[in-house]
Amino acid sequence: MAGVDTTLLKDLDRRGLINQATGDGELTQHLAECRTLYCGFDPTADSLHIGSLVPLLTLKRFQAAGHKPIALVGGATGLIGDPSFKAQERSLNSPEVVTGWVEKLKRQVSQFIDFDRGENSALVVNNLDWTKDLSVLDFLRDVGKHFSVNNMVNKESVKQRLQREGEGISFTEFAYILLQSMDFSELYRRHNCTLQIGGSDQWGNITGGVDLTRRQHRGKVYGMTLPLVTKADGSKFGKTESGTIWLDASRTSPYAFYQFWLNTADADVYKFLRYFTFLSVDEIEAIEGVDRERAGRPEAQSILAREVTRLVHGEEGLAAAERISRALFSGEIAELSAGDLEQLRLDGLPSSSLPAGFGGQSLINLLVEAGMAPSGKPVKDALGRKAVLVNGETVGLESNAEPQSVFAPARALADRFFLVRLGKKKYHLFELAG
RNA sequence: GCAGGGGUUCCCGAGUGGCCAAAGGGAUCAGACUGUAAAUCUGACGCGCAAGCUUCGGUGGUUCGAAUCCACCCCCCUGCACCA
The missing domain is CATH 3.40.50.620 (HUPs)
Structure with a gap:
């Protein structure tokens, strides 16, 4: 033995x-x-x-x-x-x-x-x-x-x-x-x-x-x-605006899971590395040392996200999560190919298809129905603050009544995709039906 | 069963006839600043693009008008009684 x-x-x-x-x-x-x-x-x-x-x-x-x-x-x-x-x-x-x-x-x-x-x-x-x-x-x-x-x-x-x-x-x-x-x-x-x-x-x-x-x-x-896992700011660990972070991929996608860890506060991240990864304490202390010397963004969050996502969702889940994250946050949205977009959807990026008669609905309504917000108010607010981007372009409140022009085929990525961003972090992929 | 206290919008918690979609705090969302941070500041926070609509345990009533008053009912808590 x-x-x-x-x-x-x-x-x-x-x-x-x-x-x-x-x-x-x-x-x-x-x-x-x-x-x-x-x-x-x-x-x-x-x-x-x-x-x-x-x-x-x-x-x-x-x-x-x-x-x-x-x-x-x-x-x-x-x-x-x-x-x-x-x-x-x-x-x-x-x-x-x-x-x-x-x-x-x-x-x-x-x-x-x-x-x-x-x-x-x-x-x-x-x-x-x-x-x-x-x-x-x-x-x-x-x-x-x-x-x-x-x-x-x-x-x-x-x-x-x-x-x-x-x-x-x-x-x-x-x-x-x-x-x-x-x-x-x-x-x-x-x-x-x-x-x-x-x-x-x-x-x-x-x-x-x-x-x-x-x-x-x-x-x-x-x-x-x-120990009970606590956060330095006193808020409850394991919750986000979209609710609990589950281990089941069908409840919390590997992408959302990865993002959760990536968003860990600096004040918590080294503790979480100790709790949630199999990196040795020495390795973790080394990471902390390097981060302290560095100006700007620490490495620890991405290491944490990578390690924990791999533990829970395996190499494939991790790869998917990283693929989506890279695509969305690199800013190079226009360069995504049809295959890339298709892959993002398979990888678990929230997505839905635009129903045939979507022109009859307000833009606000479409986004709410897609699950991007619980009600129209936050969407309206975001539109008013230029916080809604469709395929990288700002959409204002004046476009609310004209979803056809917002989602016009001519403006689609790969002829049929629209990547909508609400606020800094919420994404949804729309696909034209047919 | 009796007595007392209580049920308000996600949570805590004000509000006892109009000025209430309802104080304040928390949580959350968006913006600025940033590092897809933190802190801070700003805005939103029942539903609705809006006009407007629907709320304060339930049902009925009083009133020009009720979360607020009355009646009945349901539920919770505390004490007492019953079971002993």
Whole structure:
């Protein structure tokens, strides 16, 4: 077997990836040999978003260091809803829907870990397997008995819900921690899994599992949490104007994904390189040093975008994202060939065809319908400020009523394409029908 | 069930009869400046190109006029009671 890399924890620490850990430093020693660890992902949608990337990549880091990772998809916990640090009770999703999401997440999660690695091959499990046939009475007697409500009430993760005026918590969500704790205990029993990792909001759930495993099996297991990803300006990580950044290419195109990382603030980018890439800390520090010497634009963002896009969408996804970015932001729009434009569309640049009778609609309307803006107001504003470009030429508010002349075949690229830019970064490719 | 508090535009949160499409802050979008940054400044921010139209938990009412008053209903929170 391959040896275990004993410097793993040290590296994680240098990356700032260790938020909290149980066991007073015993973990280093524990990880001196090949161990099994797990991290859970609850199906709250049909795809994970980049918030899950840190734990996912950390599983990968453990595997690379010689440990055996288990990705748990929460078919059971997803039916309940984790209350941890949530301000409001969540509405329940139907079992059919959750089942569908579980399947998708299993596949998605599998991209990141290696299933053919001998002793430390990865595993994907579903906690519904050991909960679906469990009777309430068995659950209450075997699991519930080990939990003190007094203790649970004091958890920071539910305090808000317990104390805050205007919100409450149902028994269902309150009991969530029992299910997750059971997972750890069960994985210990089945696979000798001795470490659980998760986001910092999972600390309460993880220690719950550590305690339960000890009480049920007298097993000594460990927990570790990863930091919550924060941005220096205080805004929420992982959101843009167009919403969440998903890992699924059909929800967030590789191009949009790449652009997201490219737009990382200077104040965050080196931290993100540590969190989200497999570049060594030394390499990252070197990049930081070079950027500091340089006047103007740093290199770090493009390295980050390239590395993370490759991890999530592969070489092809990265190539597509870079191709589009280069074409759009180089300013050489007029030089794009029909083939280039066709490629951009295949690469995931938002596009649509102009309906036959588009002349009857206002330009504002056409752009809104294409999804470039949620309503006409911002488009009108942009038109008024000369912030709308069609094939590189400014279009003003006076053209609003004459979409035919704006989208006249004579002005099309390659006879049928119109590349519309709204503001600095939003692009849409229109194609004349027929 | 009883008592008290509350449900306002994406979020927080003002507004208790006309001056309200509704203060203020946040988020977001656009412009200037830049590096497809940050900070700052400017504009927008229910829908509509516009005239205008539709909103303040729901339904009905009072009124020339209601987010604001009344009635009933729904939902949330807190306490008490019931279950014991």
